Amino acid sequence: MNKVIIDLQNIRKIYKLGMVEVEVLKGIDLQIKEGEHISIMGPSGSGKTTLLNIIGCLDKPTSGKYLLKNEKVSEFDDDKLSEIRSKYIGFIFQQFNLIPQLNVIENISLPLYYQGADEKEMREKAIHLAELVGLADRIYHRPSELSGGQQQRVAIARALANDPLIILADEPTGNLDTKTGREIMNLLCKLNEQGKTLLVITHDINIANYSKKIIKLLDGRIVNEN
Amino acid sequence: MKIKIYHIIKILKFGWKNIYLHKLRSSLTILGIVFGVASVIAMLSIGEGASYEAREKIKQLGSNNIIIRSFNPPSPVKTSQTTSFIGIYGLKFEDFQQIKTIPSIEEIVPTWECREDIWSEKGKTTGRIVATYPSFLNVMNLEIEEGRFFTEIELKNSKNVAVIGYSIKKSLFPLGKVVGKRIKIRNYYFKVIGVVKEKAVSLTGTTFESEDINFDVYIPFTTGRIYFGRYEISNKRGPFWRWERNFVEYHRFIVKVSDTSKILTVASYIEKILSRNHRNKDYEILIPLQLLQQAEHTKRIFNIVLGSIAAISLIVGGIGIMNIMLATVTERTREIGIRRAVGAKRRDIINQFVAESVILSSIGGFIGILLGIVIPHIVSKFSGMTTIITFWSIFLSFTISVAVGITFGIYPAKKAANLDPIEALRYE
Numbered sequence: 144m145n146k147v148i149i150d151l152q153n154i155r156k157i158y159k160l161g162m163v164e165v166e167v168l169k170g171i172d173l174q175i176k177e178g179e180h181i182s183i184m185g186p187s188g189s190g191k192t193t194l195l196n197i198i199g200c201l202d203k204p205t206s207g208k209y210l211l212k213n214e215k216v217s218e219f220d221d222d223k224l225s226e227i228r229s230k231y232i233g234f235i236f237q238q239f240n241l242i243p244q245l246n247v248i249e250n251i252s253l254p255l256y257y258q259g260a261d262e263k264e265m266r267e268k269a270i271h272l273a274e275l276v277g278l279a280d281r282i283y284h285r286p287s288e289l290s291g292g293q294q295q296r297v298a299i300a301r302a303l304a305n306d307p308l309i310i311l312a313d314e315p316t317g318n319l320d321t322k323t324g325r326e327i328m329n330l331l332c333k334l335n336e337q338g339k340t341l342l343v344i345t346h347d348i349n350i351a352n353y354s355k356k357i358i359k360l361l362d363g364r365i366v367n368e369n
Numbered sequence: 370m371k372i373k374i375y376h377i378i379k380i381l382k383f384g385w386k387n388i389y390l391h392k393l394r395s396s397l398t399i400l401g402i403v404f405g406v407a408s409v410i411a412m413l414s415i416g417e418g419a420s421y422e423a424r425e426k427i428k429q430l431g432s433n434n435i436i437i438r439s440f441n442p443p444s445p446v447k448t449s450q451t452t453s454f455i456g457i458y459g460l461k462f463e464d465f466q467q468i469k470t471i472p473s474i475e476e477i478v479p480t481w482e483c484r485e486d487i488w489s490e491k492g493k494t495t496g497r498i499v500a501t502y503p504s505f506l507n508v509m510n511l512e513i514e515e516g517r518f519f520t521e522i523e524l525k526n527s528k529n530v531a532v533i534g535y536s537i538k539k540s541l542f543p544l545g546k547v548v549g550k551r552i553k554i555r556n557y558y559f560k561v562i563g564v565v566k567e568k569a570v571s572l573t574g575t576t577f578e579s580e581d582i583n584f585d586v587y588i589p590f591t592t593g594r595i596y597f598g599r600y601e602i603s604n605k606r607g608p609f610w611r612w613e614r615n616f617v618e619y620h621r622f623i624v625k626v627s628d629t630s631k632i633l634t635v636a637s638y639i640e641k642i643l644s645r646n647h648r649n650k651d652y653e654i655l656i657p658l659q660l661l662q663q664a665e666h667t668k669r670i671f672n673i674v675l676g677s678i679a680a681i682s683l684i685v686g687g688i689g690i691m692n693i694m695l696a697t698v699t700e701r702t703r704e705i706g707i708r709r710a711v712g713a714k715r716r717d718i719i720n721q722f723v724a725e726s727v728i729l730s731s732i733g734g735f736i737g738i739l740l741g742i743v744i745p746h747i748v749s750k751f752s753g754m755t756t757i758i759t760f761w762s763i764f765l766s767f768t769i770s771v772a773v774g775i776t777f778g779i780y781p782a783k784k785a786a787n788l789d790p791i792e793a794l795r796y797e
Contacts, residue, residue: 196791199710201710201790202791221714222714222716225709225712225713225714226712226714228709228710228712229711229712229713230712234711236794240703240706240707240710242708243704244386244387244390245386253708254711256379257711257712257713257714257717258712262379305712
């Protein structure tokens with residue numbers, strides 16, 4: 144049995160919007176094991192992205208306990224969280240979120256840069272990853288010179304650069320046409336088969352069906368897990 | 370975590386990329402720094418040049434010297450425009466005798482001077498005839514370019530020999546040999562035995578009347594007495610032609626003091642003697658050392674004033690950089706979010722933005738240095754002013770410009786670092 148790498152216990156998140164307090168997550172319990180492929184589904188406003196941000200250590204829960212690799216992440220400060228992101232997390236976004244003034248290699252190696260890797264190592268790894276996602280001939284292009292699908296491939300390569308414990312994808316196919324979306328999902332599934340843990344947020348059931356486990360979120364609560 | 374050189378290089382490379390991406394904006398931003406740095410260097414070099422000129426002139430007088438000069442005080446008797454006049458003023462033999470007895474005086478050299486036309490076979494020029502003693506050469510720190518100065522024996526025998534200044538040589542004997550040639554002053558012939566090296570002289574006046582000693586002709590004191598006597602004759606223009614004759618025993622005493630620290634004491638003794646001997650104040654005492662100190666003081670004030678004006682322009686330039694960096698932070702909010710998401714710490718973001726503003730200000734500083742070197746050259750070409758670019762003014766202004774970059778870059782950088790990553794990622 145694969146071991147649990149992410150363990151959320153009674154996670155709550157409350158946002159203050161002026162005078163009003165909005166409880167976005169109302170006590171989430173979730174365990175993710177190494178090598179799993181999980182989809183999170185739910186209507187907008189159900190708290191999917193907030194959950195993803197908390198798992199990705201971009202945000203801190205208001206209350207509850209979050210253990211990542213047995214480290215009590217929910218009590219870390221900003222610098223520590225940055226370190227955790229740098230070491231264990233790979234993000235993929237709906238809007239690709241590449242840095243426009245950097246070329247493909249530089250975008251891919253960005254996480255390595257913040258880990259303090261040296262130039263040569265960064266370059267070699269970035270080229271290797273570019274090959275892996277099928278962009279070996281595009282390494283000196285800027286994001287603006289690439290199609291949406293290619294940009295998302297660069298983003299995937301970037302998410303892989305730090306050998307993350309888990310890849311968190313927030314609507315990875317949301318900005319792509321169906322065919323390209325399918326290609327991206329195939330790539331992600333291939334990575335999952337190679338052992339990467341994958342968490343995908345989507346509201347497209349076709350995308351969710353790629354995974355073995357779908358979690359449905361409604362109003363800040365997990366309503367269905369299978 | 371230790372900071373590695375290639376990390377710094379990488380940060381700078383990233384910074385450069387962003388700056389290069391907005392060429393026009395960046396170049397407009399750095400203009401403030403460019404002009405700030407250029408004005409610091411240019412102003413300091415002009416100030417330095419001016420004080421250098423003053424110092425050189427003072428040094429010519431000799432820093433261990435006291436110079437006592439006769440001057441003709443305006444007296445009510447001479448107000449009549451029509452009559453000619455015979456007067457008497459200036460330093461006397463008894464002054465000479467008494468001053469000589471003051472302790473710590475190493476040497477006292479008297480001179481008698483007049484302006485005359487000087488003729489050679491080929492032409493004519495006007496210069497100042499200085500009748501003096503051989504020790505004048507050493508006391509005034511003159512250097513001989515060719516030939517020699519006159520000797521004690523020539524003085525004793527009242528020889529018709531002359532040592533001419535550099536400019537006299539230039540205008541009378543532009544080419545060829547000078548030593549051994551003859552010059553004519555009034556109706557007397559003198560043999561040229563030497564030429565004095567050129568001394569720097571500027572035409573701009575400072576605290577004292579400037580004298581172009583390159584137009585001097587030095588002759589033995591006794592020779593001067595024989596041919597020119599003691600009367601100084603000048604023709605005055607006015608409604609009627611008239612002349613003025615003044616009996617002057619000596620024009621100058623150059624007193625060399627053995628020890629710099631005793632200059633002021635000696636000067637006060639001299640003042641006492643002279644004020645006792647003269648009813649009118651027909652003399653003045655110049656202490657080059659004191660002038661030198663004054664010049665240094667003036668220079669300091671000058672530098673402070675110029676420096677602060679230039680510093681203000683640098684600060685204005687810095688504010689320009691800060692303004693652009695703040696705009697950049699807003700514009701690149703999403704990029705900051707991305708960087709934070711892939712593991713950048715707040716520190717990394719701060720480093721990146723400070724690096725960018727430092728790059729901007731150093732490029733500005735560098736261009737400013739080039740401009741600051743060019744401007745003084747142009748100024749001295751067109752105005753004839755001496756300008757001196759010192760290394761430390763370049764160093765100082767460049768350092769300040771980098772410091773401005775850091776100072777004014779920190780606030781925008783902190784602002785960037787404190788953005789909430791989630792908000793930043795969502796920013797459109």
